[in-house]
Structures are given as structure tokens and as C-alpha cells.
Amino acid sequence: MASQFNILPNPTNCAADIPPAELHPRPPWLKVRFFGGENYQDLKRIMRSLDLHTVCESARCPNQGECWEHRTATFMILGDICTRACGFCAVTSGRPAGPPDEDEPERVAQAVEQMNLKYVVVTSVNRDDQPDGGAKIFARTIEAVKARMPECKVEVLIPDFRGDSAALQTVVAAGPDVLNHNVETVPRLYRRVRPGAIYERSLELLHRAGQLAPAMPVKTGMMLGLGETREEVLQAMSDLVARGTSILTLGQYLQPTREHLPVVRFVHPQEFAEYKQLGRNMGFRHVEAGPLVRSSYHAFEQEQASHQKV
Secondary structure (H helix, E strand, C coil), X not given: CCEEECCCCCCCCCCCECCCCCCCCCCHHHCCECCCCHHHHHHHHHHHHCCCEEHHHHCCCCCHHXXXXXXXXXXXXXXXXXXXXXXXXXXXXXXXXXXXXXXXXXXXXXXXXXXXXXXXXXXXXXXXXXXXXCHHHXXXXXXXXXXXXXXXXXXXXXXXXXXXXXXXXXXXXXXXXXXXXXXXXXXXXXXXXXXXXXXXXXXXXXXHHHHHCCCCCEEEEEEECCCCCHXXXXXXXXXXXXXCCCEEEEEECCCCXXXXXXXXXXCCHHHHHHHHHHHHHHCCCEEEECCCCCCCCCHHHHHHHHCCCC
């Protein structure tokens, strides 16, 4: 079966529960185990040898063990310092030391080729210090991967580029197979969860992406458990469908450290299942919903499902 590439770190060679940052215990359905076997070690070796970053490691994704053992990972380009400080995110925020690495796209493509991947996800930190937000590096990464591996599909998970339409056009023109931009939460919580972002701006980005490439699946994701109401979630889902978004991911927010926003509640798996069905009824081509779902989790299957008839 073809490999995918969505990256997550495995800290040990033995199975171990992820220690929660929350003050209250996690429910049993959030117990996750990591395995540091041969595939994990091989992924880690390739990434370190090419000086590449993964969102799996930087964002402390709970699915890292499963993904790395299946030789899947998500590349994080444009460095590992984010110019924004979102309340949910474990990626280090601050001022990047310098401009984007011009050689990074070719190194990503080299890693994809070494692993003979058929599906790859590429995301980034926010680079508000750059005039185009890093769009040209995204485009060059897409092009470099496809030049080395023409059969490999490329999904990009992009920032909002501060609403710069030219930056979005640069990325779309490079021909990604899926364009993803996460709205993350409901509009009422934006100031606390996503300072520096604007809900309507993200909706407009998703809408414009679909207009620029009508055949390209447009994808987004939200975290639940930050204090949103059911009505707010359903309204956001309705907003997204109306803008032409075809793939939706819904997962449980987990507090990465005690300095980040606390979990307001743990959403039961049955509630996720209900949202999944409601989303399908609304018109999404595919909805991936569950406590441990993350944006790049099972990304290859999501892309395949998005081409099926509703």
C-alpha cells in the first residue's frame, strides 16, 4: 500500500501513555500510546539528516506514534518559529532569526523521494514578517515534490497570508491536490484562541481558493472543547459549506502545556459522530470527526473520499 506523509514524534522505543497537560484527567477514549519502532527511527533519521521540521513534533500531535509507524508525516516549512502566538498551539512563537530557507523546498522533495511517498502534507508556521507570508516557498515546495515524484499528491495546510489574494494565487497556481486552511474555532472565540486571525478572512480565503481551482478539494478543520456551543459549531459548519469547503475535520482540543488555553470540556465520541453525520447532510464531501482527529490525520483517505458522490 502506498505510503503517506504526515509527521508526528515518538519519544521512546516503548509504548507509553501521553502525559496530559490538563489539570483534570482525560477520559478513557483519549488514551493514546506511542511506539518507537523501525519506521519511526527511519523517519526521524531522514528528517534530521535533511534539517527538516515536522508539525507532528512541534505541535505535539497525539497521533505521532500511529502515523510514524505507518511512515506518515506532515512537513512544516518556513522554519519552526511562528510570528503569532495562538492560545492553543505548542509551536514556538517569536521573531524568526532570518528569511525563509531557499533550499528547503528541494530538501522536502528529497525526503519525499527517499521514502517513495505517494501523498504528502506540507504546512508552515505563520511568517507575517515576509511580504508574501511565505507563499513562494509553499509554491516551490509543491513544484519540487512533483518534479521528483510526479505521482505524489501534495496537500498544503496554509496560513491566512493576512488576506493577501496574490499570495493565495501563488500557492494555488503551483497545483496542490488539496488546499487546507483551518478556521480552528467558532468566531466568538477568535480573540482568545486565534489572536491575529479573523474568522471572516479565513472564510474568504477558503472561498477564493475554490474559485481559483474549482476541481481542487478545499479543506478546513476545527477544534472542539474550547467553550463553543453546539449551535455555534453548526453555524460555522454551515458557513463553511456555503463557501464551497468540501472536507471538514473535527477533533478534541488538548492543552499542550499548562501555559496554553485550558480544556473547557471533553467532547464524547458520540457527539463527534453526530457532527459527522450532520456535516454530510449539510453537503460536505467528507467529514473526519473524532476526539483524536487532527487536520492531517488520514489525509490520503480524506482526499480520496472527497471525490466520491455525496
